[in-house]
Amino acid sequence: MYNRPRFPLPGEQLRQSQTQANEISSGSQTVPVNRDTQIKQASLDLISATDPRGILPQKIHALTPPNFNNGCSIPTNKFYGNLLLPKGQELPLWTHPFSLWYSHPDHSVCVSYTSQNQRVFDHEQSPPQFYFNPVGIKSIMFSVENISNSSMSIHTLTHMSCQIDLVDSQLNQPLIQFPLVQGAGFITALYKYYPNRLLRTCIKSMVGFRTVTRQTAERYEIVLNDNKLWYLYCNDSTLDLNLTNPQTIVSSREITRDTSIQVTVWESDPSLIPQLDQVAGYYPTNCEVSPLTNSLSNLTGYCLNYTISGYSSQSSPPQCFIYALPHHMDHISSDFIARHSTNSYVNSTVSGTMTGFITDKLIIDNDNYLYDLQAMKTMSFHPFGLKSNPPILDSGKMQLIKEAARREITEANIMDESNLDSMYFSGKVLAKYAWILYSTHFILRDLELTNILLSKLQRALDRFVSNTQIIPLNYDMSWKGVISSTNEPLKDFGNSFYNDHHFHYGYFVITGAIIAKVEQSLSGQSSWLQQLRNKDWIECLIRDYDNPSSNDPWFPQFRSFDWFNGHSWAKGLFESGDGKDQESSSEDVMSVYAVKLWSEVTNNQNLENIATLQLTILKSSINHYFLYTDDNTTEPSQFIANRCSGILFENKIHHTTYFGNNLEYIQMIHAIPLLPVSASIRSSTFVRQEWDQILSRIVDNINDGWKGIIMLNVSLCDPYRSYSFFSNPQFNKSYLDGGQSLTWSLVYSASLLSMQGGR
Known part of the structure; x- marks a missing residue:
């Protein structure tokens, strides 16, 4: 069985009325419905057709896959x-x-x-x-x-x-x-x-x-x-x-x-x-996901389409017996439930009560979902996520942010700081400086600091694009994916055996997206992005962990994200008696948010639609299965007081981490990194309850980087407390996690405070 190595501590639009299930066709054919617009199922397009062997050297994996694949990619993180x-x-x-x-x-x-x-x-x-x-x-x-x-x-x-x-x-x-x-x-x-x-x-x-x-x-x-x-x-x-x-x-x-x-x-x-x-005699053999759009190409939801085989003398057309999870039920229309529910209920292992349906598809598009979907559509770089201009801060806050940025950029040696034998920790360093870069340009509008940091960050990222880091990446011809070149299964949290790829690579995708975003703002286009080797390298990482297309011959479809369970699985090629698992729901969100930011700077609407759907699903699934408010009825009542899952397996939940049992580790591994999207996932109600009942009791005894994470997280329910902590003249920088900067912490907490009227 696999036990991960110790984790180093920080500091080391138009809403359509409900649609009839049989009024939506397969494929991309448009079908009339009883409204003034039409609904269609959109395709999942290739991100890129580039051969990854032209980007990374190829290797044969130390673990030989089953011999049935005939050279096809094999999903490594599935049930x-x-x-x-x-x-x-x-x-x-x-x-x-x-x-x-x-x-x-x-x-x-x-x-x-x-x-x-x-x-x-x-x-x-x-x-x-x-x-x-x-x-x-x-x-x-x-x-x-x-x-x-x-x-x-x-x-x-x-x-x-x-x-x-x-x-x-x-x-x-x-x-x-x-x-x-x-x-x-x-x-x-x-x-x-x-x-x-x-x-x-x-x-x-x-x-x-x-x-x-x-x-x-x-x-x-x-x-x-x-x-x-x-x-x-x-x-x-x-x-x-x-x-x-x-x-x-x-x-x-x-x-x-x-x-x-x-x-x-x-x-x-x-x-x-x-x-x-x-429906006895019929059975599903496959399920595929399709985004739903209207005639104006506006995203309205998604559909799980079942391929059905078998025979039943009593049912035509073919339908099958399917169970849905609580996060599905949040977003299935009452009309669909009335027509297709069997009123049968069973227990899932860790995801609450399941509801039975007789159907050939599950359609996810009710008013609640559309509301959340519309909010996620506007999610972008700016605090907090809006594609509109960043919030305006008063001169005092701007001055503090500028002082912090100048100091952190002057002291930065990004080349050395990111020169690590870990894609995970290297990515965290690069993303930390990327958000400082975002702040210098879009918040401070300081051209000098922006140009200095942009140059430093591009040089540091180029080490990875050119694959000259301490442990380079390879393209694995056996299982078909991007892996660390080490043959040690436990090195870098199991990267070479497909562990945690969405965590590791998401930080690099965010870094590339912010570089492109800043350059596009500076000159109308990004010369960095126009260099195909940069674009191809980032998209190679995305294709590894969140490839939407079944037609990509080089990567499996959706390696990490599980469209049925509603979140990703981190565990790769390691046996487990309790199934796949994930311990950082927030880094799951980060990895998908990274794809959304990248799709924005590359104008890839299909990819942006996929990421928007995934983020909307994550908002629901995480608050059912990973984060628990007092009114959570999905998880067992006696477990709710833990406030978060810790490690969620397919068969158990263990309120701990792979790297220690301290409460700050367990709670905050579900918070890092704090990003514009975090406020859409971690509700102020949840953050308040977690603070009042757990974190406020332990924070004074924490004197490392977890303290900074806790106090930045507090901004989601009490931005004044958070901003006061980071703006203290006696602030101790040892309270900053290796992926956290004072600049971003001030921008983040001050922006939330501004949105609450505390400019």
Whole structure:
């Protein structure tokens, strides 16, 4: 299992009325709706077609990927990541609400679901430091009778789906195929028919079957010994499934054609189950995201489109059973819910209650979403995020900012400060000076300081563009991505094994965007941006962690961002018994915000739309799953007092960090870096509650860079307190994190104070 190394401490528009689901077409075709405008699904275009091997030297990864990819890129940070790794073949993956894994001793693919009452909490601390869901409960196990030699394979990978097969190892034949899509309400087992083989379906449960009752020709009701109610559908009504012992169901005869068996758990009113009869036999094989725009090309939302296979005699056109998470429900229209909801509810592991739908798409576009989307559209460089002019500050504040900027620029040796054996810490240094550069030009309007710092920053960034830093980057031909050239898996927080790429590279993208923005303001164009090697290098990093196109042959689609869970995953090619994880929601936001800034300076509207959608999703998902106000009902009530998740895994939440258990680490890793977009994510209500209940009690005893982060974070609820701290004549610069400057701290807190009328 992977444990990260110690983390060094700081200081070392038009709203459309609700649309009918069947009125939106696939692709980019425009479809009339009952309004004066039209809605269409927009495409996800390539950022660039540039071959990264012309930008970075290529290498073969130390870890050989599965041999099914045929030279295609392999997503490294997705829900099925365990199964791509040599030691992860029998570890779970989470599709939500189910988990699955391969059990070699049982020659089975196992399915589990955990209810809220099965969660295990830390009982030694209050609030509990962690909770997790038990793993390894073999509720339903799919196999074939009398199999003695099996293996498991995984293939057909996309950013929201995969397929796993139970294989007869001796004959190398897939016996059962499992198309897996995030949120699918059925687990579908496709039993393969071979004319020269006599195969009987075998379904087991180590929990044990209490009762198995055939209710219709295709539907069976199953009650397990843990009292969980499951339903099973078999698309061959002539095949009887018989309970042969308390743990085994076997078909009455051999299968005579390809046969699908589907199971789902049911925790709602059993009288509602017949509504699933109409879609039993159908199953999703893939899910793709499409931005939604109107006839004026204004962004209005997004759609999750499901590719559906199978057959049902009761449903036309094909639809499938899908569960949505709380952040989806925030933004699905009441009309869509009324028409497509099944009124079935299940528990997710760490993301609250899921709601069932019968549909071929989830449309995310209600009034709440549009309101947030419109706000994110205006998000830009200026405090706080508006594309309009920066706030006007009084002469006293301007003078303090100018003094701080002059001192920090004079003392700066950016070449040495950024000359580190870490892309993460080097990027933080460069972005720190980029925001000082922003301040000297757009706030102070000081041409001298701007030109001095612009030159220094460009020279420092050029070291990385020319790939002459301490540990250069390579293009990995094995998994297809930009990685550190070191072969040490734990070096630089696992960069070479695809850990944290959005954290690492986002800082460089912000730096490039600010350089281009300042140059464009100075002369109408950016000579730095017009040098293709600079543009190609930055876009190579973006393509690595947030590539929107499935047609890019050099990078997987959306390596980091998970469109179903609504946030990114940081863990790369490391096995984990609790799945993927992320401990810095704020750096997740930073990485997407960086893409939005870059798309603005490069006039890439398609990319800007994607980043705008992602930021709007993050605002909702982070405040459900990572940041907790008193009224949060998504996470367990006893856990809310922690105020933040700490490390959020797919199967547990642990209020800690990989680098220490101090409260300032745990809380503020979800705040850094403080950026114009931060105020849109971290509400003043949340920041106030976190300050009053946790941070105010510890801040006086902190004397390193975490103190500066805490006090800048305070500006989101009390800018006067924050500005007073940073404007103190006796301010101690040891309170500044390595990625934080006094200049930006003053600009940030003073701008918020100005917006509150305290100019």
